[in-house]
Amino acid sequence: MDFDTSSDGNKRIFSRLGPPSDRSQPKVCYQWQSGRCYRLPCPFLHTNLPPKRTQQYHPDDPRSFQSSDPAPFTRRNPNPNYSANPNRNYSANPNYRGASSKWGRGRGRGGALGKPRAIEKVCSYWIAGKCSYGESCKYLHTWFIGESFTFLTLLEGHQKGVIGIALPSGSDKLYTGSKDESVRVWDCQTGQCIGVVNLGGEIGCLISEGPWIFVGLPSVVKAWHTQSNTELSLSGPVGQVYALVASNDMLFAGTQGGSILAWTFNAVGNCFEPAASLIGHGLAVMSLVVGAGKLYSSSMDHTIKVWDLGTLQCIHTLTDHTSVVMSVLCWDQFLLSCSLDKTIKVWAATETGNLEVTYTHNEEHGVVALCGMHDMQDRPVLLCSCSDKSVRLYDLPSFSERGKMFSEEEVRAIQTGPGGLFFTGDGRGELKVWKWSTA
Known part of the structure; x- marks a missing residue:
């Protein structure tokens, strides 16, 4: 100096x-x-x-x-002509090279070419309610950094990590699944837990599709119809079920052994019938997502596989990641993936239909979960949970840093809700409720 x-x-x-x-x-x-x-x-x-x-x-x-x-977070607007929707289907885009040039612009601190982030840590004494330094404390006395969203409330009850959050359509209830072997039901108006279902096995995943709730357990998938109270047990999986996705009257379950089991819904019998077993991954399937007639699966074997939903055959294997691929997300005409190799990759289709990486975003820690949503100004935002117990928020497609949320343990579950609400569940079993601001 x-x-x-x-x-x-x-x-x-x-x-x-x-x-x-x-x-x-x-x-x-x-x-x-x-x-x-x-x-x-x-x-x-x-x-x-x-x-x-x-x-x-x-x-x-x-x-x-x-x-x-502690450089303040700066918000940069994404390209005003860009429109992204996490619910749109992934499809081939012959102009992918031109589109991909938008990714990563203005990413600010922590991007692939940006400067390293300043170290930020929540004060452990503040968490315990006994920090004597008050406002002069050099550590954070807040659970988040950012001005466009706020922390609403903490829902407590689970004794172990929350791994799934779901809001079934037509219901005013929130459902959460935990490694404590229970599903909790929360009243969305009062925030109170109004029911606990003990399943007798560690829950590996939980999703909703329409009025149905699906829960992955060791060697079985449980299904509940929230309106008719129908309860089903779908047998066939071997080992823990880590991933579930439902689309077009089909349900897929990714298992510990690497296989993906498929069921079709029989509306007449109001039941699910076994359809196929998709074999290809060498290790556990960690994430599943469906888009444009294709199923995408990520695995502990460091690969992403693309399956044709018509034939249920594997048509592509993506091998660019160098560690466990924890999550995949379809966003507009792109596929996003995150890994413990500390990267988020953006994939697009070439003119020949193959998938290639068009942009790689580097993090300082492994990335364990992805979630896409829009803020109250309808701007696309990516939420990514990292192994340092934080959740980063980025504007898309620029990857400009929007804010950061902190937890006492790693966040494995992120779920969007109505009216600008979103939820995070961490390894301590704590469920936090957040909301985008209208300003």
Whole structure:
């Protein structure tokens, strides 16, 4: 660090620490910062360094001095001519190279070519309700950073991680599944838990399709019709069911062994009949999504497979990821995937129908879940949960950082809701309710 030697004070600092080439960066006395240094003379600084490298002491780690530069989040609007919808089908796009040029523009801090993010940490003393530093604390006293959304409430009850959140159509109830082997039912008006269903096995996933709720368990899929109270058990899976998706009267289940089981819905008998078993993945299937007549599956074997829904045959295997592919998402004419290799990849179809990566977004940590939605201004936003217990929010297609949410444990479940609501469930079993602002 350079010092202006025209200042008497800085001359004293420089001569106390020696030339920069011989000594490390000067340290501020943490006892002085706490108002209780009695050493005279003190070998450390009794002054703060320039603002961009403010040295800070905190009871979380009294032996360390951590520099911070909490640059504020800046919002950049995506291309005004771009329109994305996470519910649209993925389809081939012969002009994919031109479209892909929009991805990653203006991504700000933390993008593939951006500068590393400043380290942000929620104060553990604040979480426990006993931080004595108050507003002067150098650590965060908030569960989120960002101005366009807000934290509404915390729903507590699950004893282990929340892995699935669902809002069936036509229902005013919220359903959550947890590794504590239970499904909880929440009243959307009061936020109160009004029912608990104990299933006797660890839940691997939970989704809704229309009025149906589907729950993946070891070697079985449970199905409930929320309007008629019909309950079904679909046998066939071997091992834990980690992923479920339903589309066009078909239900698919991704299993621990790597197979994908398919059922068709029989409206006359109001039941699901076995249809096929899709074999191809060598390890557990982690995520499933359907778009434009195709099924996309991601796996612990580092691959994504593309299945034709008409023939139920694998037509492509994507191998660009180098670790577990945790989640896949269809967005407009693109396919998005995230992995523990710390990347989010955007895929598009070539003129020949093959899929190629058109943009790679790099994170500092593994990415475990993706969710797409629109804010109250109808701007497309990507929510991605990372293994550092945070959820990042990015404008699309620019990947400009929009905000960040924090949890005490890793977030595995993200779900959108009506009226700008969205939900996150973490490894502690806590369910947080968020809402986009209209401003």
